[in-house]
Amino acid sequence: MKVLVVEDDFELARTLKRALEDDGHVVDVASDGVTGETMASVAGYDVLVFDRMLPHKEGQEVVRDLREAGVSTPVLILSALDGVEHRVQGLNAGSNDYLGKPFNTDELLARVRSLWHGRDRNGPVTRLQVGDLEMDLLARTVHRGGAKIDLQPREFRLLEYLMRHAGQVVTRTMLLEKVWDYHFDPQTNVIDVHISRLRAKIDRDFEVQLLHTVRGSGYRLEA
Amino acid sequence: MVFLALVFALLSYVYYATAFQVSKEANDAVLREYRLLESTYDSGGLRGLNEQVVERSAAPGPLYYLLADQDGKVISGDYDQLPRLPASGSQSEWGEFPVKVTTEDGVEEHKTYAHFGRLLNGPILVVARDMRESAAAASRMTKALTYAAGISVAFSILAGLVAAWLASRRVELLSETTRKVMAGDLTHRARVEGWGDEFDLLAQNLNDMLARLEKQAHATRTAGDAIAHDLRTPITRLRQRLDEALGSTPDAEADREALRYAREETDRVLKTFNAVLQLSRLNSAESWRLTRLDIAPIVEEMAELYEPAAEEAGLVMTKGRASPMMVLGHAQLISQALANLLDNAMKYTPKGGRVHLSCGQRADGRLEIRVADSGLGIPPADRERVKERFVRLEANLSSHGAGLGLALVDAVAELHGGDFLLEDGLASGAGVGLAAVVVLPALDGRDGQRFR
Numbered sequence: 001m002k003v004l005v006v007e008d009d010f011e012l013a014r015t016l017k018r019a020l021e022d023d024g025h026v027v028d029v030a031s032d033g034v035t036g037e038t039m040a041s042v043a044g045y046d047v048l049v050f051d052r053m054l055p056h057k058e059g060q061e062v063v064r065d066l067r068e069a070g071v072s073t074p075v076l077i078l079s080a081l082d083g084v085e086h087r088v089q090g091l092n093a094g095s096n097d098y099l100g101k102p103f104n105t106d107e108l109l110a111r112v113r114s115l116w117h118g119r120d121r122n123g124p125v126t127r128l129q130v131g132d133l134e135m136d137l138l139a140r141t142v143h144r145g146g147a148k149i150d151l152q153p154r155e156f157r158l159l160e161y162l163m164r165h166a167g168q169v170v171t172r173t174m175l176l177e178k179v180w181d182y183h184f185d186p187q188t189n190v191i192d193v194h195i196s197r198l199r200a201k202i203d204r205d206f207e208v209q210l211l212h213t214v215r216g217s218g219y220r221l222e223a
Numbered sequence: 224m225v226f227l228a229l230v231f232a233l234l235s236y237v238y239y240a241t242a243f244q245v246s247k248e249a250n251d252a253v254l255r256e257y258r259l260l261e262s263t264y265d266s267g268g269l270r271g272l273n274e275q276v277v278e279r280s281a282a283p284g285p286l287y288y289l290l291a292d293q294d295g296k297v298i299s300g301d302y303d304q305l306p307r308l309p310a311s312g313s314q315s316e317w318g319e320f321p322v323k324v325t326t327e328d329g330v331e332e333h334k335t336y337a338h339f340g341r342l343l344n345g346p347i348l349v350v351a352r353d354m355r356e357s358a359a360a361a362s363r364m365t366k367a368l369t370y371a372a373g374i375s376v377a378f379s380i381l382a383g384l385v386a387a388w389l390a391s392r393r394v395e396l397l398s399e400t401t402r403k404v405m406a407g408d409l410t411h412r413a414r415v416e417g418w419g420d421e422f423d424l425l426a427q428n429l430n431d432m433l434a435r436l437e438k439q440a441h442a443t444r445t446a447g448d449a450i451a452h453d454l455r456t457p458i459t460r461l462r463q464r465l466d467e468a469l470g471s472t473p474d475a476e477a478d479r480e481a482l483r484y485a486r487e488e489t490d491r492v493l494k495t496f497n498a499v500l501q502l503s504r505l506n507s508a509e510s511w512r513l514t515r516l517d518i519a520p521i522v523e524e525m526a527e528l529y530e531p532a533a534e535e536a537g538l539v540m541t542k543g544r545a546s547p548m549m550v551l552g553h554a555q556l557i558s559q560a561l562a563n564l565l566d567n568a569m570k571y572t573p574k575g576g577r578v579h580l581s582c583g584q585r586a587d588g589r590l591e592i593r594v595a596d597s598g599l600g601i602p603p604a605d606r607e608r609v610k611e612r613f614v615r616l617e618a619n620l621s622s623h624g625a626g627l628g629l630a631l632v633d634a635v636a637e638l639h640g641g642d643f644l645l646e647d648g649l650a651s652g653a654g655v656g657l658a659a660v661v662v663l664p665a666l667d668g669r670d671g672q673r674f675r
Contacts, residue, residue, distance in 0.1 A: 100497070102493050104490075154527060180524070180528060182528075182555070182558055182559075182562070183555055184555070184558075184559040184562065185494075186528075186562045186565075186566055187563075187566040187570070187628070188529070188532050188565070188566045188569055188570075189532065190528050190529055190531070190532045192532075193531040193532040193534075193535045194528075194531055197531055
């Protein structure tokens with residue numbers, strides 16, 4: 001997919017471009033807010049990655065103006081200002097995700113992919129399926145190979161998020177933010193334990209494992 | 224001036240009120256005498272009354288008498304003739320008459336205030352008091368009042384001078400304190416006299432402010448050293464490792480290992496760096512939007528998040544009953560503080576231990592979130608110190624973490640106008656354990672007052 005990176009730090013822009021290209025995307029780079037806004041409103045990008053502090057025009061302002069102009073391309077804001085308050089401001093301005101600097105490259109790639117997939121499903125989804133694992137969002141039930149699996153409400157939400165992002169790497173931070181709505185990283189690996197409990201319920205009795213651990217990054221649900 | 228006018232007005236009031244009271248009492252005495260004589264007449268007739276009047280007017284006393292027959296002819300008494308009585312239909316009334324009094328200096332005419340009336344069958348009875356008597360009483364009173372006024376004015380002027388002197392002296396003391404602080408001595412404190420007045424309040428506020436400033440200055444000072452240590456050390460280590468890798472003969476596997484190490488080390492540095500940044504944001508005046516929220520579900524959700532990890536670590540995690548507890552707060556920050564406490568509890572509680580998470584109302588009406596564990600605990604002497612930034616106890620220096628976890632909890636508690644306490648926890652074989660308590664001001668219907 002096509003990604004626009006607007007970042008004034010040349011070295012960081014270069015690294016981002018390469019990382020995204022390695023991940024299979026087509027990447028354009030702009031180095032100031034005004035150029036970024038023009039490019040974003042003209043060319044058909046799938047995802048926009050904006051730095052917050054940009055020359056000529058602040059990233060957050062650009063996003064607000066783009067949204068007012070009717071551009072609905074998903075936006076990820078990168079910023080050194082990553083306090084909870086700043087995140088909320090950024091999201092209120094119309095961006096879809098917010099990542100604090102410095103960040104882990106895998107984290108960024110996972111989020112960019114997730115933005116694109118998130119956009120894909122526009123109609124209301126009532127059923128999710130990954131391999132022989134099925135989730136009915138209305139009845140709140142989960143079946144694998146026809147057998148019913150009982151999940152706690154939180155496990156259900158965790159699995160729902162993983163299924164909605166099937167095939168993609170989902171980081172621990174993403175899970176904490178999207179499933180638990182916590183915007184900080186605990187020291188203890190609390191998420192890992194929740195994942196292993198979920199894994200015990202959906203994978204233990206089956207030959208094919210669906211929930212994979214991606215070393216150093218996070219998890220991926222895949223048939 | 225206003226004060227003097229007030230004193231004058233008050234004294235005038237006292238004078239008039241007292242003078243009124245004096246003449247009222249004198250009139251009452253006259254009236255009583257009149258009634259008494261009236262009853263003498265009823266029982267003893269004109270003769271009995273006459274005896275009484277003769278006897279009384281002869282005796283020295285403040286009252287004057289007159290008895291006249293129905294035609295107005297004087298029978299007995301102090302007056303040489305019947306005064307001209309106002310024509311009136313009523314039985315008895317009051318009037319002012321002169322009377323001649325024989326004194327050592329001769330004959331004087333005194334004004335009298337008299338009660339008079341016609342008795343049954345017509346005789347006229349007059350009982351009067353000397354108006355000079357009450358005038359003299361009034362003048363005595365005026366004199367006393369004048370003295371009192373003089374003394375009180377003198378006293379109030381003196382008191383005013385003393386108060387002004389004291390006030391200026393205390394202002395001088397306070398400004399002396401601020402001068403010393405401005406000169407750089409943050410440890411100086413204003414003296415609180417303990418009188419509980421506005422100056423004490425001001426001095427106390429000044430001291431609280433100074434304590435806070437001193438704490439921050441201290442934190443900044445130690446943070447400088449600590450940052451130097453905590454960031455420079457890993458960066459130096461990283462640098463050495465990279466030097467080593469560059470200096471040795473190329474080996475793909477060893478190089479990759481060095482790179483992995485480099486990544487982990489930078490991640491640690493970045494984590495510390497982020498934590499420092501967040502702490503300074505919490506400590507700075509930056510305004511955090513606090514909203515009305517219930518901390519019971521926050522505690523509930525945090526327990527749910529940590530419970531599996533605790534079980535995995537061989538700990539028993541329990542939680543207390545939670546009822547709605549409203550505070551003015553920041554949900555993310557409270558959650559993060561709680562996560563730090565749970566991280567710590569899990570890190571320092573040996574396998575088989577317990578962690579108890581609860582929230583409730585304290586005896587003083589404030590609310591608390593309590594994380595109690597049966598772990599190693601912290602010696603009471605160190606409990607204050609561990610809340611400071613970058614402080615790690617000797618015993619744990621080897622463990623990871625920059626020593627910022629409790630500092631963050633402390634900062635979050637302070638941001639909410641609360642306190643962060645470390646107390647004895649759950650007793651076990653290993654010791655008394657540790658209870659970390661975040662105290663927050665309650666926000667409810669009755670005393671839902673909050674500042675900030």
